[in-house]
Amino acid sequence: MPIELDPMLLLGEIDPPQRLLMGPGPINAHPRVLRAMSADLLGQFDPEMTGYMNQVMALYRPIFGTANRWTMLVDGTARAGIEAALVSLVAPGDVVLVVNFGRFGLLLGEILARIGAVVETVEAPWGEIVSLDAIAAGIARCQPKVVATIHGDTSTTMVQPLDGFGALCRAAGALSYVDATATIGGMELAADRWEVDVVSGGLQKCLGGPSGSAPITISDTAAEHITRRRHLEQGIRRPDIADGQGPRIVSNYFDLAMVMDYWSDKRLNHHTEATSMLYAARECARIVLEEGLAARYARHEAAGRAMTAGLRAMGLEIFGEDAHRMINVTGVFVPKDVDGETVRLAMREQFEIEIGTAFGPLEGRIWRIGAMGYNAMKHKVLLTLAALEACLGMQGYSLPPGIAVPAAMRAWDA
Amino acid sequence: MPIELDPMLLLGEIDPPQRLLMGPGPINAHPRVLRAMSADLLGQFDPEMTGYMNQVMALYRPIFGTANRWTMLVDGTARAGIEAALVSLVAPGDVVLVVNFGRFGLLLGEILARIGAVVETVEAPWGEIVSLDAIAAGIARCQPKVVATIHGDTSTTMVQPLDGFGALCRAAGALSYVDATATIGGMELAADRWEVDVVSGGLQKCLGGPSGSAPITISDTAAEHITRRRHLEQGIRRPDIADGQGPRIVSNYFDLAMVMDYWSDKRLNHHTEATSMLYAARECARIVLEEGLAARYARHEAAGRAMTAGLRAMGLEIFGEDAHRMINVTGVFVPKDVDGETVRLAMREQFEIEIGTAFGPLEGRIWRIGAMGYNAMKHKVLLTLAALEACLGMQGYSLPPGIAVPAAMRAWDA
Numbered sequence: 001m002p003i004e005l006d007p008m009l010l011l012g013e014i015d016p017p018q019r020l021l022m023g024p025g026p027i028n029a030h031p032r033v034l035r036a037m038s039a040d041l042l043g044q045f046d047p048e049m050t051g052y053m054n055q056v057m058a059l060y061r062p063i064f065g066t067a068n069r070w071t072m073l074v075d076g077t078a079r080a081g082i083e084a085a086l087v088s089l090v091a092p093g094d095v096v097l098v099v100n101f102g103r104f105g106l107l108l109g110e111i112l113a114r115i116g117a118v119v120e121t122v123e124a125p126w127g128e129i130v131s132l133d134a135i136a137a138g139i140a141r142c143q144p145k146v147v148a149t150i151h152g153d154t155s156t157t158m159v160q161p162l163d164g165f166g167a168l169c170r171a172a173g174a175l176s177y178v179d180a181t182a183t184i185g186g187m188e189l190a191a192d193r194w195e196v197d198v199v200s201g202g203l204q205k206c207l208g209g210p211s212g213s214a215p216i217t218i219s220d221t222a223a224e225h226i227t228r229r230r231h232l233e234q235g236i237r238r239p240d241i242a243d244g245q246g247p248r249i250v251s252n253y254f255d256l257a258m259v260m261d262y263w264s265d266k267r268l269n270h271h272t273e274a275t276s277m278l279y280a281a282r283e284c285a286r287i288v289l290e291e292g293l294a295a296r297y298a299r300h301e302a303a304g305r306a307m308t309a310g311l312r313a314m315g316l317e318i319f320g321e322d323a324h325r326m327i328n329v330t331g332v333f334v335p336k337d338v339d340g341e342t343v344r345l346a347m348r349e350q351f352e353i354e355i356g357t358a359f360g361p362l363e364g365r366i367w368r369i370g371a372m373g374y375n376a377m378k379h380k381v382l383l384t385l386a387a388l389e390a391c392l393g394m395q396g397y398s399l400p401p402g403i404a405v406p407a408a409m410r411a412w413d414a
Numbered sequence: 415m416p417i418e419l420d421p422m423l424l425l426g427e428i429d430p431p432q433r434l435l436m437g438p439g440p441i442n443a444h445p446r447v448l449r450a451m452s453a454d455l456l457g458q459f460d461p462e463m464t465g466y467m468n469q470v471m472a473l474y475r476p477i478f479g480t481a482n483r484w485t486m487l488v489d490g491t492a493r494a495g496i497e498a499a500l501v502s503l504v505a506p507g508d509v510v511l512v513v514n515f516g517r518f519g520l521l522l523g524e525i526l527a528r529i530g531a532v533v534e535t536v537e538a539p540w541g542e543i544v545s546l547d548a549i550a551a552g553i554a555r556c557q558p559k560v561v562a563t564i565h566g567d568t569s570t571t572m573v574q575p576l577d578g579f580g581a582l583c584r585a586a587g588a589l590s591y592v593d594a595t596a597t598i599g600g601m602e603l604a605a606d607r608w609e610v611d612v613v614s615g616g617l618q619k620c621l622g623g624p625s626g627s628a629p630i631t632i633s634d635t636a637a638e639h640i641t642r643r644r645h646l647e648q649g650i651r652r653p654d655i656a657d658g659q660g661p662r663i664v665s666n667y668f669d670l671a672m673v674m675d676y677w678s679d680k681r682l683n684h685h686t687e688a689t690s691m692l693y694a695a696r697e698c699a700r701i702v703l704e705e706g707l708a709a710r711y712a713r714h715e716a717a718g719r720a721m722t723a724g725l726r727a728m729g730l731e732i733f734g735e736d737a738h739r740m741i742n743v744t745g746v747f748v749p750k751d752v753d754g755e756t757v758r759l760a761m762r763e764q765f766e767i768e769i770g771t772a773f774g775p776l777e778g779r780i781w782r783i784g785a786m787g788y789n790a791m792k793h794k795v796l797l798t799l800a801a802l803e804a805c806l807g808m809q810g811y812s813l814p815p816g817i818a819v820p821a822a823m824r825a826w827d828a
Contacts, residue, residue, distance in 0.1 A: 212688025
């Protein structure tokens, strides 16, 4: 007999509290995105479904700043997009240079080590970025096959400048990868101008969607490299699709050669596309492009400027070099004699607002406060600052009352 | 300047046609599942969010027929659950026995080969299952560390009997894995009675949800084995969580040691849980348990019985041994002088009903007609049969008209 559940466990209808998510992500999804997910499903090779897949490819090209044919989704969280890129670009034994300036740079090295790559790094202390000169020196030193980095690393709130990055890699015959999870839809991505081969992202930050789908773009050069490693499953071999000669990709799920064949006119069966997440990704992109990329980036910049101004007006110190801070998430030092977690708890319990803690060397030292996507709005920045001012006051942090909000309003319009 | 999109490409609101999906999956999601996904998001370590995660663990235990503590979700499609199980159980060089009786058995071997396992197989022709004796002989022959198989393989519509399977593996000191993607929520899963270590599934078939989340359950023995391979990321190391001594798991995303740490009270940061898909998985499970497992399996059985009776009444031949056919998807031979794809096209274009084609040796020879989850309903079975009868008639297949539906109605109530 099947085990039947204690009816006590049947639990109520989903009914999450209405939290304002002002951490480093995930953030609240745009209501249109949530509604798009309630559309009914389609068969995976239904022409209406493959039509939506093709639309998603078209919609994400401008968001990545590219004309790349291979612009699509990996079915998983942003981390799935990172692993798909790396495992498809890198074969065991390949030398890979990681440009590392925070926790997500460490993650790239971690994934690469598991794949069996020889991992070399050029690094900056947390709170700084890596200069192009240092990257060039790293490339000269280790002659990598692939160079991988992060665009915006939310662990440090730094954004790595990428103009000129891809050219350095190409000049040395290396392919390049950029994780843009934390910036896509909020700061300019320019895959083509950067001359970068693969860029991946996620929906749950500036795109204003749920975690669970990873947009990715692949240059023709990288696509050729990956296709040379194509290895079809025995159960679905076809005479018109040949295996490549390169080393087989270590993962089946993340094999971008097969994922490209699935998204191409070949429609080769691979995973079953996560239809609701594809609907979400499509709606995120529609919203971004309706607003317009320039207007959207300007809105994120205004939100970051206002948040920073409000925090500084309260006498708080901002973390990291001003010249290289992300505009959509701001690190701020927890003041002396204030317990960061107590303030975060009060923010959530009294105001239903979430702000972020930090990782590694910054844990307990800074909060990370985001203003991304649907939450990069003036009133949400002002509400967050007003609530933080109140919570700091309750913790005995003395500050001139009522100063943060006007400072933020002025900065928004600056 | 960012590349702006041609406004012609902004495309309309998501508006898929209302298709009745009677193939081997995906099928139409239950409307309650679609609505659950429209709930707003939460921060990933918000107590309300981790509360929902714990509820999901409780809800899926009876569905898997287990008391396993480690019953949770992998963020990706059903194939992601398969790969997570295999890459976490198997180290390069391990001998793994695959019990293969269709396309998805081939897929297990394919994934294992990429991991670097030594893959041995025991096989049955497509349309049959593998006997316990043959499995025992295979185990004796190759002394595997892991034995892996499929419960219901939709490529052949066969279901592998699993009573006694896990005991054979345990007696030989092997861990066992079962892919139950095509049966979870529609046929009984009994992970504990089968004495199987890891079972994984997907939402998009009998659970009546969208593809994109893979429920998985892990025995304590397998969890210990996997935890011995734990390797924490440098960016999030904690003094209270030690690395294991076993070989590092080849994938970061699919490292179930880290996924367990994320779903445990440790709440170790890994991926960002795909919140909307978690809401969907939770609602799928609530619907299953409200109906009751026994009632749900009986409903699927009635639907399969009715479909089979209707098809046979039309003079069509059912594929595969009756004793071992899945109840939720039925293979049926395309009659002589009928073009299978033309009929499928007419079904879709005239009736908005999808039925499935087939893979490999069965391509063009059989259709696969499902009745799963929200679509395992009498009226949907009857509508499908009536439409198929009409489409076969249009193709010149001569059959006594009006005979399929009454036969199916009688069989439903039998």
